[in-house]
Amino acid sequence: MIQRVAIIGLGLLGGSIGLALRERAPDIATTGFDANPHVRAVASERGLVAEVCESPAEAVRQADLVILCVPVGAMGEAAGAIAEALPMHAIVSDVGSSKQSVAEALAAALPGYTIIPAHPVAGTEQSGPEAGFASLFTNRWCILTPPDGADPHKVEALSAFWAGLGAKVEIMEAAHHDLVLAVTSHIPHLIAFTIVGTASDLEEVTRSEVIKYSAGGFRDFTRIAASDPVMWRDVFLSNKGAVLEMLGRFTEDLTALQRAIRSGDGDTLFELFDRTRAIRRAVIEEGQDDDRPDFGRKDHGA
Amino acid sequence: MIQRVAIIGLGLLGGSIGLALRERAPDIATTGFDANPHVRAVASERGLVAEVCESPAEAVRQADLVILCVPVGAMGEAAGAIAEALPMHAIVSDVGSSKQSVAEALAAALPGYTIIPAHPVAGTEQSGPEAGFASLFTNRWCILTPPDGADPHKVEALSAFWAGLGAKVEIMEAAHHDLVLAVTSHIPHLIAFTIVGTASDLEEVTRSEVIKYSAGGFRDFTRIAASDPVMWRDVFLSNKGAVLEMLGRFTEDLTALQRAIRSGDGDTLFELFDRTRAIRRAVIEEGQDDDRPDFGRKDHGA
Numbered sequence: 001m002i003q004r005v006a007i008i009g010l011g012l013l014g015g016s017i018g019l020a021l022r023e024r025a026p027d028i029a030t031t032g033f034d035a036n037p038h039v040r041a042v043a044s045e046r047g048l049v050a051e052v053c054e055s056p057a058e059a060v061r062q063a064d065l066v067i068l069c070v071p072v073g074a075m076g077e078a079a080g081a082i083a084e085a086l087p088m089h090a091i092v093s094d095v096g097s098s099k100q101s102v103a104e105a106l107a108a109a110l111p112g113y114t115i116i117p118a119h120p121v122a123g124t125e126q127s128g129p130e131a132g133f134a135s136l137f138t139n140r141w142c143i144l145t146p147p148d149g150a151d152p153h154k155v156e157a158l159s160a161f162w163a164g165l166g167a168k169v170e171i172m173e174a175a176h177h178d179l180v181l182a183v184t185s186h187i188p189h190l191i192a193f194t195i196v197g198t199a200s201d202l203e204e205v206t207r208s209e210v211i212k213y214s215a216g217g218f219r220d221f222t223r224i225a226a227s228d229p230v231m232w233r234d235v236f237l238s239n240k241g242a243v244l245e246m247l248g249r250f251t252e253d254l255t256a257l258q259r260a261i262r263s264g265d266g267d268t269l270f271e272l273f274d275r276t277r278a279i280r281r282a283v284i285e286e287g288q289d290d291d292r293p294d295f296g297r298k299d300h301g302a
Numbered sequence: 303m304i305q306r307v308a309i310i311g312l313g314l315l316g317g318s319i320g321l322a323l324r325e326r327a328p329d330i331a332t333t334g335f336d337a338n339p340h341v342r343a344v345a346s347e348r349g350l351v352a353e354v355c356e357s358p359a360e361a362v363r364q365a366d367l368v369i370l371c372v373p374v375g376a377m378g379e380a381a382g383a384i385a386e387a388l389p390m391h392a393i394v395s396d397v398g399s400s401k402q403s404v405a406e407a408l409a410a411a412l413p414g415y416t417i418i419p420a421h422p423v424a425g426t427e428q429s430g431p432e433a434g435f436a437s438l439f440t441n442r443w444c445i446l447t448p449p450d451g452a453d454p455h456k457v458e459a460l461s462a463f464w465a466g467l468g469a470k471v472e473i474m475e476a477a478h479h480d481l482v483l484a485v486t487s488h489i490p491h492l493i494a495f496t497i498v499g500t501a502s503d504l505e506e507v508t509r510s511e512v513i514k515y516s517a518g519g520f521r522d523f524t525r526i527a528a529s530d531p532v533m534w535r536d537v538f539l540s541n542k543g544a545v546l547e548m549l550g551r552f553t554e555d556l557t558a559l560q561r562a563i564r565s566g567d568g569d570t571l572f573e574l575f576d577r578t579r580a581i582r583r584a585v586i587e588e589g590q591d592d593d594r595p596d597f598g599r600k601d602h603g604a
Binding site for chain 2: 073121122123125140143170176179181183184185186190191192193196197198199200201202205207210212214215216218222223224225226227230232233234236237240243244246247250251253257258261266269270273274275277279280282283288289
């Protein structure tokens, strides 16, 4: 059903989709566009898609599936730029990290089209056309949030498409997606950005010391705090409600621990720290992380 | 100068010291003790030290260097248990994550002895006698906090010892150490424990969902939130002042970002997110982390 795929935005996610298609579904024709000429040049060089086009309209003209791989705040504009050329039968999807706002933006820009928002829960802190790789989605979840009344055949086709890239597919309400991702992704990123910022602004501790002794835990936060700033600005602004709700709960819990430390209440600390280990074991059992000590980081210095 | 080393506590750190000595300094004689008989049995089996002793006194009787590798809250008791047998010339050191409180506890338990507290800034979320490995300290910093008036020859000997295990050595005031580590290690751990706890207590989002979609960022926090609960309880209680001070600054910064999200102030978000990327680059340049996308985690599911 999906023979021709157009990818709009050729950064980490868009590029990885193109490379995964080339490796796993070489019969699917791929076109692509990026607003940045440098990105288009790298995309051609790396072969992220078979044909890098000079306009979004050209890229989508014959597509069965268009995937918008741009920051969530740019979805409406990207959708508007393909409206004139988009075939009526095409499925329009995306890879954005918040789904209610994207669904609204796409529906407004492309009335009458089949829009099935999607979110592959995969990524690295790298960004740009050099960053993608074919196995990014392997064994990762991709969440589809089809609106009420979406054509079930098209939902099925998009599910099969993502499964073909190695992902495990889940269907969810957009509002529930936004709450789940606020907890599992948005708040962790916000916290990481914050603590890295706090550490770099101290007077008593130099930035050089923060960096030298980062192996004590801080380095894990620097990784996610190195993620694309435009993408993340847009995520927080577009998923404001769920992010603020979850942030409120995190702050309450942090305040309780602060009180336990101040009063020397070791039992409260131990009880929480002991409980959180079980979650880690479950993450590893689910195959969503690596259980080698230090992810093999120790090999790096050896 | 250091011919015989006694290791008290044969978990991740103690075991890794023993294994690193066996690999890098096989001429140094090693003895060890752990209060837990199961740990002693595993230590014998893995050869963490040449001789696993049945009492702490027996382990230290001929030692030139004793390294206490127990939770910081247990340092005083561990020091008391070796007092009767400890040779006067021996250096007493440790591997604890907070240094002022340890220095006080050791000085109180071992009056007249040369005490040079140390903190190798290295670790994994694993703990126990199975967790150690010889390269844990390779290219990692080890901070010594000798008290005023410490014998410079003994400080030099301990520096050379840690350099022999592959570490880079730094000398620092204990109070400054505690502030630096509050930022680079203690607060990151506290935040990670908190968010993992918050996520597992939600009603709207199931624990199974949190685990499934953890690849969006949450999994990085589960790693450090799986660290040894007793060790970390003791760290927060023993470094209370610096932890509460740094936690206050973090909370202020987080509140400012919360306000920016609520008011839709994208510029403030972008400015911070852009700035934190530079810190990541510096961490990688300093050799304190791995710059492969995803630390090679992507290979895991492939």
